[in-house]
Amino acid sequence: MSSEPEMPDDVADRIENVRVEDEMEQSYIDYAMSVIAGRALPDVRDGLKPVHRRILYAMHEAGISSGSGHRKSSSIVGETMGNFHPHGDSAIYDTLVRMAQDFSMRHPLVDGQGNFGSVDGDPAAAMRYTEARMAPIAEELLSDIEKDTVDFQANYDDRLQEPTVLPAAFPNLLVNGSSGIAVGMSTNVPPHNLGEIIDATIHLIEDPACTIPDLMEYVEGPDFPTGATIVGRNSIRKAYQTGRARLTVRADYHVEQTDSGSDRIILDELPYQQNKSKLVERIAEMANEGTLEGIRDLRDESDRDGIRVVVELKRGANTDVVENRLLESVLEQTFGVINLALVDGEPRVLSLKEMLEEYLEHRKEVVRRRSEYELAEAEEREHILKGRLLALDHIEEVVETIRNSEDRDAAKDALRETFEFTQMQAEHIVRMQLGSLTSLEAAEIEAEYEEVQATIERLETILANESELLGVIKEELREIRAEYADDRRTSIVEDMGEVTDEDLIPNEEVVVTLSEHDYIKRVPVETFSSQHRGGKGIIGADLKEGDRIATVFTAQTHDDLLCFTDQGQVYRLKVYQIPEMSRTARGTSAVNLLNLDDEEEINAVVATDDFEDGEYLTMATRDGYVKRTGVENFENILSTGIIAISLEDADELVDVEVTNGASDIVLGTETGMAIRFDETDVRSMGRNARGVRGIKLEEGDRVAGVSAIRETDDRNLLTVTRRGYGKRTPLSEYRPQSRNGKGLVDIKTAERNGRVAAIEAVEDSDHVIAMSEGGQLTRIPVAEISSVGRNTKGVHVMDIETGDRLAGISVFPEPEA
CATH class of the missing domain: 3.90.199.10 (Topoisomerase II, domain 5)
Known part of the structure; x- marks a missing residue:
């Protein structure tokens, strides 16, 4: 039967019981x-x-x-x-x-x-x-x-x-x-x-009590090899004070205009460590997926001279919006600063000043040790030169002593005994050549001796005086700065907060046109100079054959619009999302902006920025129905639109006005009738309601428009017909009635002036844009349109060619000078 061997005592004494987790x-x-x-x-x-x-x-x-x-x-x-x-x-x-x-x-x-x-x-x-x-x-x-x-x-x-x-x-x-x-x-x-880091280091040497803001007078911020732009100085300040921060780095780019009139965005510098090919792939993916609209082509033209990525935009694309979308998605990256380094073998997160202080301590040690090394070498050389000079002073005796010695060792001993040379000096003198005994060589030795003594004195001063040692460090840093420093590559801009599309687009008055074939565009209203009434105007759109203008309205580019269609749907749209184009351009397809159904046309536009609590959207239909709905019912509108009013028997929504619950409503018909009644005669209803009758129409008549007025309103009602005639009449001439009446005569309509196209309440200082279905457009001061009584035919507002007719009007305040 076997037994386990016994463990020697000396081995057992060395065994230590340790917990596995420890x-x-x-x-x-x-x-x-x-x-x-x-x-x-x-x-x-x-x-x-x-x-x-x-x-x-x-x-x-x-x-x-x-x-x-x-x-x-x-x-x-x-x-x-x-x-x-x-x-x-x-x-x-x-x-x-x-x-x-x-x-x-x-x-x-x-x-x-x-x-x-x-x-x-x-x-x-x-x-x-x-x-x-x-x-x-x-x-x-x-x-x-x-x-x-x-x-x-x-x-x-x-x-x-x-x-x-x-x-x-x-x-x-x-x-x-x-x-x-x-x-x-x-x-x-x-x-x-x-250069900035060396300047800050020198400043720290000169003022050890300086603060981090003092050092930031010299160090603006990180300077990446790929350039680009750091957004925000607060994050830089935090990084230098705490050693940790998140920097936003933005690509640099500029915009060029092509010969065809479209824009291209050129990327010149990319954020540090950003992969260029992946950036280009990401932009292409976004364009293909439809999350980034307006891009026609994408090319990487980079070469050895630098970065050049070209983003070609479609004609009419909003360049500012595309820029902002690129910044939001691919052109900005975050660089997380963690100033962690080993200090005496231990990891520490350091501020800017601490990093420079640790470097200076290291450099002081290097210069001190170098000075000690050079001092030892210089003192050794001084010792040798001192022996050579002594030998030259007694050259004949030295030569005679060496000649009379049996060998080198004997010569060394004799020199040490006779002239009290050290062992090192004696060895050096024995090895001297006869050529070094010339007077010229003697002069050179004396000059070198003086130079070595000056070196020793300088090195001893450096080692004895820290300010001298720091002066050496400063001088060497300046030499390196002069040799290697270059210009800053990374620029720094203030962080203006989250940049929205609106921040990049000037808020200006524009004219928006929409054709029956759903071509839409916007043009700055300044493009159309004011003219006298009765003229033909100028071309406002170059339409395709068979197309005609369906809607024209004015708005501010920052406006958030509710677009009401003839079929009772409402859509939300930002004006700046509509491409800005030239006066004669056809426009872009509206299906890129709104999910309009076939044959659906926008008949009314309301700006939501003006909404206040207690206000209503008052809608009028072709068949004379009126409906009021609280504005709160239109806060959440789907991209596919929502129902604004239910229509029956082929009825159409024709116009919408914002009312405050204490307004009067004026309905105008195509045959020239008008009725004014209190809006409270129409109770507030939900979106799906049809409404109630506002005016009793004669056979063949239809509602042309609606306008909201106040009881003490001193404005005029502008009425414009399809043949380009119009007039202004004081609102006081339209006495209030009960709804669903026949109303009063507003304007005499006949073959010469045509049926009524639109009505609007106007100030004398307003301007009106009138546009024909054929694309002619004119801008007229309202004051040029005569103010006359109700029962008249009006005056020539716009010269409409045969076969053409007025599509609509839009009124806006006179622009500030």
């Missing part, structure tokens, strides 16, 4: 810290992660400087991996590639030759095809590394020594930024302008 916790912490310190986070002093530092040091050791020839990237990767970075070659090469990309690094540290990727996300060529060497500015990170300026540590197999940090003659962490994901934390430091 061991897992400690092991995970150890792993996390190794990732944090050894892989993912940059050091605040030189702004580099270990892999970046090792690549640059490997190039330095291999002599691959900015002045040498390019070396195969595979050779550099192999040197780095074999000597310093025992990880996969792909990780090392990816880092080398990024350090060579001018769209990733504000100041690339590697000068690459070959395909090193693109802003389209294209990968670099294989490392066997590309070549690289250090960029000149990278040498500034390594300058004086051989002068004991930084600590070294053993490499992974104890064969070699590698630096724990580079001397870093400029604040690289802020200049080139850094990004990385560690265990439980990440860093994302944006790049900055070298």
